[in-house]
Amino acid sequence: MGRRPGPSLVLALLCASAAVGYAERELLQTAPWLEQFPPYGCVRDTAQSRFRVDPVYTVSGSKVCFTARTVACERKGSACCRSDVDFNKLELSVRTTCNHAIGSVTINGKRALMPTYEKYGAAEDKALYKLPGLNLTVANAEGAQICMTLSAPCPTMADLCLEGDGSCTYAIIESGTPSPPEPPSPEPPRMPIAPAIRHPPPPASMPFPYCECNRTLGTLPFTFDSMPVVKKSGANKLYCMRLTAGECIDPANKCCNQALAKVEWWSKAVCRRSVKSVYMDGVKVDQQWSPVPESPTMAVFKIPQINLPRSAVPAAGIEVCIELVATEQCPTLATFCTRGDRGSCTYAMFNAPDKDCCPIGSFATASDARVS
Missing domain, CATH: 2.60.40 (Immunoglobulin-like)
Structure with missing residues (x-):
């Protein structure tokens, strides 16, 4: 089956931490960001990021692929802009019913670490998937293909992500900064990692194209x-x-x-x-x-x-x-x-x-x- 472009990833956040464990430990603390995606205390200003993901992904059968990019940092002098930071994880905001939906993950065709599913929030009514151990650097991230396979109970991106239209909220997790970053304010700005951002959440179903028809991607060639x-x-x-x-x-x-x-x-x-x-x-x-x-x-x-x-x-x-x-x-x-x-x-x-x-x-x- 040929590759076809999917809908856009709609929102991205930089989440830079001193080490992977630092961000993970934040989950144990009672903090304003516990109810937000991603639920960590970290730098969320995307102008401090060295990495992006193309806003449009590709789909080939059950495989979904994202393209990584390396960009110039807009906040010169920021620890998150150092040349030795890496693109450690890609995280997706998903439905709570989608445990076990993501199978294998590859980087440029090579097997990566297994993804992990996690619920968060005081009521554990939110969920995310982590694609860890990507270890992409400023030197090799440009054009890198991050691919994952989807299966039941959420075999498509529309099933997996909360938006329901094939788009998905995601975050890039950087590591390698020399000291723990300051936590964000209780309501941190949600800036785009790709130039795609939702200010209020979209309606449950996209009104376009304003007619009754089958909108499923791939029904036409x-x-x-x-x-x-x-x-x-x-x-x-x-x-x-x-x-x-x-x-x-x-x-x-x-x-x-x-x-x-x-x-x-x-x-x-x-x-x-x-x-x-x-x-x-x-x-x-x-x-x-x-x-x-x-x-x-x-x-x-x-x-x-x-x-x-x-x-x-x-x-x-x-x-x-x-x-x-x-x-x-x-x-x-x-x-x-x-x-x-x-x-x-x-x-x-x-x-x-x-x-x-x-x-x-x-x-x-x-x-x-x-x-x-």
């Missing part, structure tokens, strides 16, 4: 790659995604064998004048906007009437480019996409002719895009 390429068109920018066709999670599903009818993006009403043109492999195609009556500030941007069978998509994919006008209100993906300021752009693809399957995916916005 079509998807976009996780990282767009940015090109110049005069003062404007072209954001180009690679449309590919792979395997479905259920090849027997009728949606899997139908053509791609259209693609929709979750956008904003103020962005209606911001798209100049849309191209597929350099050919200009039609575009449409639809209002959202139940949410007047929202809008849906569409590439309609694509009617593309899987057999017509070459192995290299089809380049889909959106040209955003530099002088309009939404000149970048970060401004064009709803929640784009949190690091990802949400889209839905529909089957033809029934349009009853609409798997939701996402890709990174401009701050993570490759510049061509």
